[in-house]
Amino acid sequence: MASSMAAACTAAKASLSPAQSTNQRTPAQGRLLFPGAAPSSRSLRLRPADRRSPATRSLPRAAKAVVAALADPLKVMISGAPASGKGTQCELIKAKFGLVHISAGDLLRAEIAAGSENGKQAKEFMEKGQLVPDEIVVNMVKERLLQPDAQENGWLLDGYPRSYSQAMALETLAIRPDICILLDVPDELLVERVVGRRLDPVTGKIYHLKYSPPENEEIASRLTQRFDDTEEKVKLRLETYYQNIESLLSTYEDVLVKVKGDATVEDVFSKIDELLSSSLDKKTEIVASA
Numbered sequence: 001m002a003s004s005m006a007a008a009c010t011a012a013k014a015s016l017s018p019a020q021s022t023n024q025r026t027p028a029q030g031r032l033l034f035p036g037a038a039p040s041s042r043s044l045r046l047r048p049a050d051r052r053s054p055a056t057r058s059l060p061r062a063a064k065a066v067v068a069a070l071a072d073p074l075k076v077m078i079s080g081a082p083a084s085g086k087g088t089q090c091e092l093i094k095a096k097f098g099l100v101h102i103s104a105g106d107l108l109r110a111e112i113a114a115g116s117e118n119g120k121q122a123k124e125f126m127e128k129g130q131l132v133p134d135e136i137v138v139n140m141v142k143e144r145l146l147q148p149d150a151q152e153n154g155w156l157l158d159g160y161p162r163s164y165s166q167a168m169a170l171e172t173l174a175i176r177p178d179i180c181i182l183l184d185v186p187d188e189l190l191v192e193r194v195v196g197r198r199l200d201p202v203t204g205k206i207y208h209l210k211y212s213p214p215e216n217e218e219i220a221s222r223l224t225q226r227f228d229d230t231e232e233k234v235k236l237r238l239e240t241y242y243q244n245i246e247s248l249l250s251t252y253e254d255v256l257v258k259v260k261g262d263a264t265v266e267d268v269f270s271k272i273d274e275l276l277s278s279s280l281d282k283k284t285e286i287v288a289s290a
């Protein structure tokens, strides 16, 4: 699969003049630019109506396929219980596929850190391991999703939606993922992962005292722990997770893939990498046969 994408990319590149090919962005950046095209967010975001633009009409079939696939970048959801490894895998996915990582939990923690009214209210629910009300979360995530970087490069939605009403809010806007990954980890591992988790406030990197320890003393000394990362709170968070997960799974049944999350970080990523590469290939093939 990955090889067919690579072959199509090569064909596309070969069809461009040297001047054109120097303007080519990497697939991770999610779009191709052509001479004369304004380097704005709209430069080559081909929608159905403009897929036959002069720039692409002159390209051979394989090149058109690549251009169109990149113009319709990958959209991924990742879901799973607390500490199932969503954030850890998102770091790796972002690095390889260049998607914009949108984490509902991170957006909420940023509101708390900023001391906003939404942040103050959100913290009360997070302390209890409950879902923050839709009035706060839905618009916050929607606005982030609709920003140009996410629209151009594709997105990786982490921990959202978490309820039927949140899923329906996206459906109403016709926002759907190409693939929804569910990380499946036995409950008994989750508590250990939560209590051992540490965060580097400088780099944002996620560590675990046992499974991913900090590289040196300097990093170790500055690590912080999340306020909801206690054994007591993770049990409440798990209850909330199980109360809501079914409605979510049924909404995305057609694009849902379960991935075993109790392997090493590298092995889990290798499976996800395979799935996302195949998803990207499928998008290319669909456009090529259109």
Ligand code: AP5
Residues within 6 Å of the ligand: 080, 081, 082, 083, 084, 085, 086, 087, 088, 089, 104, 105, 106, 108, 125, 126, 127, 129, 130, 131, 132, 133, 137, 158, 159, 160, 161, 162, 166, 193, 194, 196, 197, 198, 206, 207, 208, 209, 211, 212, 237, 261, 262, 263, 264, 265, 266, 268
């Ligand atoms: P959020 O921040 O999203 O927390 P969560 O869903 O509970 O998930 P975590 O961030 O705890 O875990 P993770 O799956 O990202 O695991 P990680 O990669 O860090 O949400 C927090 C709160 O915000 C919610 O409780 C709720 O109140 C609110 N909220 C969020 N979204 C909301 C929404 N949509 N609506 C309403 N409210 C919302 O890994 C965990 C640890 O395990 C790390 O130490 C890591 O190093 C380690 N680890 C990871 N993978 C492996 C592996 N394969 N092997 C060994 N160790 C591993």
